[in-house]
Amino acid sequence: xxxxxxxxxxxxxxxxxxxxxxxxxxxxxxxxxxxxxxxxxxxxxxxxxxxxxxxxxxxxxxxxxxxxxxxxxxxxxxxxxxxxxxxxxxxxxxxxxxxxxxxxxxxxxxxxxxxxxxxxxxxxxxxxxxxxxxxxxxxxxxxxxxxxxxxxxxxxxxxxxxxxxxxxxxxxxxxxxxxxxxxxxxxxxxxxxxxxxxxxxxxxxxxxxxxxxxxxxxxxxxxxxxxxxxxxxxxxxxxxxxxxxxxxxxxxxxxxxxxxxxxxxxxxxxxxxxxxxxxxxxxxxxxxxxxxxxxxxxxxxxxxxxxxxxxxxxxxxxxxxxxxxxxxxxxxxx
Amino acid sequence: xxxxxxxxxxxxxxxxxxxxxxxxxxxxxxxxxxxxxxxxxxxxxxxxxxxxxxxxxxxxxxxxxxxxxxxxxxxxxxxxxxxxxxxxxxxxxxxxxxxxxxxxxxxxxxxxxxxxxxxxxxxxxxxxxxxxxxxxxxxxxxxxxxxxxxxxxxxxxxxxxxxxxxxxxxxxxxxxxxxxxxxxxxxxxxxxxxxxxxxxxxxxxxxxxxxxxxxxxxxxxxxxxxxxxxxxxxxxxxxxxxxxxxxxxxxxxxxxxxxxxxxxxxxxxxxxxxxxxxxxxxxxxxxxxxxxxxxxxxxxxxxxxxxxxxxxxxxxxxxxxxxxxxxxxxxxxx
Numbered sequence: 001x002x003x004x005x006x007x008x009x010x011x012x013x014x015x016x017x018x019x020x021x022x023x024x025x026x027x028x029x030x031x032x033x034x035x036x037x038x039x040x041x042x043x044x045x046x047x048x049x050x051x052x053x054x055x056x057x058x059x060x061x062x063x064x065x066x067x068x069x070x071x072x073x074x075x076x077x078x079x080x081x082x083x084x085x086x087x088x089x090x091x092x093x094x095x096x097x098x099x100x101x102x103x104x105x106x107x108x109x110x111x112x113x114x115x116x117x118x119x120x121x122x123x124x125x126x127x128x129x130x131x132x133x134x135x136x137x138x139x140x141x142x143x144x145x146x147x148x149x150x151x152x153x154x155x156x157x158x159x160x161x162x163x164x165x166x167x168x169x170x171x172x173x174x175x176x177x178x179x180x181x182x183x184x185x186x187x188x189x190x191x192x193x194x195x196x197x198x199x200x201x202x203x204x205x206x207x208x209x210x211x212x213x214x215x216x217x218x219x220x221x222x223x224x225x226x227x228x229x230x231x232x233x234x235x236x237x238x239x240x241x242x243x244x245x246x247x248x249x250x251x252x253x254x255x256x257x258x259x260x261x262x263x264x265x266x267x268x269x270x271x272x273x274x275x276x277x278x279x280x281x282x283x284x285x286x287x288x289x290x291x292x293x294x295x296x297x298x299x300x301x302x303x304x305x306x307x308x309x310x311x312x313x314x315x316x317x318x319x320x321x322x323x324x325x326x327x328x329x330x331x332x333x334x
Numbered sequence: 335x336x337x338x339x340x341x342x343x344x345x346x347x348x349x350x351x352x353x354x355x356x357x358x359x360x361x362x363x364x365x366x367x368x369x370x371x372x373x374x375x376x377x378x379x380x381x382x383x384x385x386x387x388x389x390x391x392x393x394x395x396x397x398x399x400x401x402x403x404x405x406x407x408x409x410x411x412x413x414x415x416x417x418x419x420x421x422x423x424x425x426x427x428x429x430x431x432x433x434x435x436x437x438x439x440x441x442x443x444x445x446x447x448x449x450x451x452x453x454x455x456x457x458x459x460x461x462x463x464x465x466x467x468x469x470x471x472x473x474x475x476x477x478x479x480x481x482x483x484x485x486x487x488x489x490x491x492x493x494x495x496x497x498x499x500x501x502x503x504x505x506x507x508x509x510x511x512x513x514x515x516x517x518x519x520x521x522x523x524x525x526x527x528x529x530x531x532x533x534x535x536x537x538x539x540x541x542x543x544x545x546x547x548x549x550x551x552x553x554x555x556x557x558x559x560x561x562x563x564x565x566x567x568x569x570x571x572x573x574x575x576x577x578x579x580x581x582x583x584x585x586x587x588x589x590x591x592x593x594x595x596x597x598x599x600x601x602x603x604x605x606x607x608x609x610x611x612x613x614x615x616x617x618x619x620x621x622x623x624x625x626x627x628x629x630x631x632x633x634x635x636x637x638x639x640x641x642x643x644x645x646x647x648x649x650x651x652x653x654x655x656x657x658x659x660x661x662x663x664x665x666x667x668x
Contacts, residue, residue, distance in 0.1 A: 090631070148505060164505075165501075165503075165504070169499075170499070171599020174599070175630070177597065178596040178597065181596035181629065182596055182597065183592055184517070184520065186518065186589050195592065195626070258517055262532075263512065263516065263597065265512075267506045293517050293532075295527030296509070299512075299529075332481065332500075
């Protein structure tokens with residue numbers, strides 16, 4: 001991104017009570033868009049579409065445009081003040097050139113520039129989807145009003161984002177918040193990042209279910225697939241291996257949280273994603289491990305709570321890059 | 335601290351080329367003070383005194399005052415523009431009410447208020463000593479000019495501080511930077527913080543030497559005490575247990591650094607303290623463990639370098655709380 005473009009994209013956008021911003025959430029499973037007002041509520045309904053499993057970069061782009069246009073049309077095509085995007089990483093930030101691990105059609109795809117060409121004369125801002133999710137929980141969710149927060153997701157992957165001193169943390173290259181790659185067990189399983197013992201290698205849904213299968217678990221229902229959702233159901237039925245699998249993943253999350261708040265002296269950690277919906281199966285062992293490893297008084301004060309926002313969090317957080325730029329959009333001049 | 339006091343203490347202090355600030359460094363072993371100019375250099379010589387091993391809170395205070403007064407007298411008692419203090423933690427921040435773990439005479443000691451009473455009409459700012467050390471390395475040391483940095487010390491304890499986006503990170507209660515309490519081995523030794531497997535429990539000097547003793551090491555020289563300094567000397571002589579002890583501690587530091595930069599996407603980590611002076615004994619295994627666990631491209635870019643500043647770093651960093659307050663002193667209004 002040119003310097004002038006960075007500065008243009010940094011400008012504060014003032015919204016009236018009837019103005020809105022397009023929030024766009026691009027992940028490996030689905031693409032979602034919706035219009036967000038200045039108080040963080042959705043104007044009309046969001047629109048979703050599955051992410052094309054195969055196909056070219058152009059095909060993927062066409063789906064993104066269609067989702068945006070349908071979301072706009074559903075609210076009578078209002079004039080929008082900007083577009084905020086949360087996209088699966090990694091990416092070159094703040095340029096918005098994306099190479100999502102699980103969207104193989106896009107490698108070095110200039111998402112920000114393409115959106116600007118398609119929707120001219122409004123700012124377009126792109127950030128990592130785990131970071132926009134954290135922004136949403138801080139803006140209108142479980143962390144609202146608190147200055148020092150972690151928002152994290154335990155799902156197919158494990159990711160997160162930080163708010164420190166009421167400001168979103170970007171990190172040097174826009175990659176701050178990768179809690180999934182905190183080492184929780186140095187002799188643990190190898191991770192697809194290339195490291196070993198990362199939180200994600202243990203606690204992500206497929207790894208949790210995979211460990212259970214290794215221990216001899218098979219789904220109680222013959223038709224069910226051996227995934228984290230089935231595992232949760234079987235754990236609630238009292239399956240000991242399934243319960244142990246969630247305990248192992250929960251403990252890994254608790255250890256990572258103890259380390260994170262030692263480093264950042266946080267007020268709150270908000271946890272969302274599929275595995276948290278399994279409730280105490282994950283959360284109880286997580287709290288036990290946290291209590292065991294967090295020895296200092298300021299660590300113990302960390303509040304650990306489930307996410308409050310639903311599946312619209314991605315869209316709302318994306319829109320916050322435009323609507324609440326003073327908190328959530330701070331690229332630095334080079 | 336009252337709100338008005340917080341605001342008074344936040345005011346920016348403008349220094350002319352001949353002005354100076356008193357920097358005060360209070361640790362469990364020594365108390366040091368010196369005058370620092372606006373470019374971070376020392377005016378005249380620093381003054382040091384051992385920390386009284388026993389005695390009352392008043393006795394400790396008397397030594398602090400004497401060290402300050404001797405440092406001032408050594409430069410002809412110039413008018414000072416403020417006092418910056420790095421003190422061993424924990425403390426209530428930004429109030430400067432300190433209870434240093436290894437200075438038992440002080441429990442809830444109102445250091446900031448007492449200094450203000452003794453040196454009236456100038457601002458007095460107190461922060462954790464590991465944080466002021468990080469500020470010094472960022473201001474005029476190995477991390478200067480970089481926006482995202484960790485400064486850490488591996489010594490009798492293991493501590494640190496962060497600079498993110500060119501700003502010192504305080505955390506909610508002023509305790510950010512406790513890298514010594516990142517969990518590097520969940521089944522590792524118990525830590526004096528009450529947790530288990532913390533970096534400090536493995537890598538601090540006494541733990542490094544203690545582990546070697548457990549494995550059968552005794553100092554090669556009969557008169558030497560079985561501490562980290564002797565251990566380093568014996569390791570350089572080729573003692574295999576001593577070499578293994580440094581390798582174990584270095585690996586623990588490397589694991590913690592991989593986790594830290596996954597979370598904060600840093601440019602540089604600056605490492606100081608006694609154990610780093612042992613050179614490749616610690617640094618080589620540390621780099622190996624970091625390379626093994628840091629899988630993501632943005633993690634691998636972290637530069638890991640030894641500290642540049644000498645024993646004056648504590649004084650210079652303390653003074654930076656006054657001299658460079660726009661970067662290093664950001665208490666938030668309540």
